[in-house]
Amino acid sequence: MDDEKTPTFRKFPNPNFDVHSEGDYWEMITPLKAKAALLIIDVQKHDQDLLVELRDAGNSYLFSRLKATVIPNARRLLDFFRDQQMVVTFATLGNQRADGRDRSPTQARPGWNETLLKVGSRDQEVVDELKPSDGEVVVCKTTDSTVMGTQYGHILRWMGIEHVVVCGLFTDQCVSSTVLDLSDWGYTVFLVEDATSAINADLQVWETRMLNQIYCKVVSTGELLQDLANQVPR
Numbered sequence: 461m462d463d464e465k466t467p468t469f470r471k472f473p474n475p476n477f478d479v480h481s482e483g484d485y486w487e488m489i490t491p492l493k494a495k496a497a498l499l500i501i502d503v504q505k506h507d508q509d510l511l512v513e514l515r516d517a518g519n520s521y522l523f524s525r526l527k528a529t530v531i532p533n534a535r536r537l538l539d540f541f542r543d544q545q546m547v548v549t550f551a552t553l554g555n556q557r558a559d560g561r562d563r564s565p566t567q568a569r570p571g572w573n574e575t576l577l578k579v580g581s582r583d584q585e586v587v588d589e590l591k592p593s594d595g596e597v598v599v600c601k602t603t604d605s606t607v608m609g610t611q612y613g614h615i616l617r618w619m620g621i622e623h624v625v626v627c628g629l630f631t632d633q634c635v636s637s638t639v640l641d642l643s644d645w646g647y648t649v650f651l652v653e654d655a656t657s658a659i660n661a662d663l664q665v666w667e668t669r670m671l672n673q674i675y676c677k678v679v680s681t682g683e684l685l686q687d688l689a690n691q692v693p694r
Contacts, residue, residue: 468653468680472665474673486677490687491623491650497547497616500534501606501628501635503590504552506575506583514659525657525664526629531589533655533681534627538590540685547619550592551612551628551638554579554600563602564609573633604634607641616647623648625684626676627655632667639676649676652684 463471469486507526515523541548553575555563560576567575577584579600585591592598603609616624624647628635635656642649651671658664672678679687 468683469672469678472653472668472672472678474669474671477673482673486673489648489677491625491648491684493544493546493688493691495620495622496625496688497549497619497621497623498537498541498625499549499551499606499627499638500538500586500590501551501626501638502553502630503531503534503587503628504577504583505585505587506553506577507629508587509583519660521660522657530627530629530655530657531587533652535589536681536685537625537627537652537655540688542593544688547597547621548593549597549599549612549615550586550590551599551601551606551610551634552584552586553577553602553634554584555602556600566604567602603637605637605641606634607638607645613641613645613647621647623650625650625652627652629657631656631658632663633658636667636671639671643675650684651676651678652681653678654680 467487511523511526514520538548553567554577556579558578560568563575566573597615599606599610599612599615601609607613624642626635626639626642626649635651639649639651651668653668656664658667668678
């Protein structure tokens, strides 16, 4: 097939389906405007500083991808959802205590995963390009999973949401654990591949493949917006 016409979820085939194909199951799944919510995960000012640190250490992948791909595409999604008066939600890492004692053990361990972001601090804020508007749901978590660490799963249910469009950071960590939990809660998840990022290309590809076709449908920003735009306005 022409690569330009190949659906994104076909470009990231889950290796588990080499033996047992799902057929055309995911071909037929599209988000319903009246039942869909956008979730932007952990695109915070802390990460803008982190990507400069990584670039200076010789890893420029995240620096380039966040600026050129993730934030612009997340903004496209955000603008569409706002314009159509659809549900917009955000998840952010943020601890209530200044010493971080309220963090989960995973977030408190030394090294890469140690995150100390006091709620209300500059570093804890969502980046200016994606800043939440009044009335949009923002949950703060001290866990990787948005669902595990907050009332997010319940909030979606109370609002009648069935489909969740997910983007943000990091694909193999907070994005992945959130997608897994949303799937187990019964939500249909659309993972926007070109609006997410891991720390390097290998992790991005492999985590996307492992989530795809089991826990979510991997889509591009363009595909997702086209599917929504094709629907009759509410």
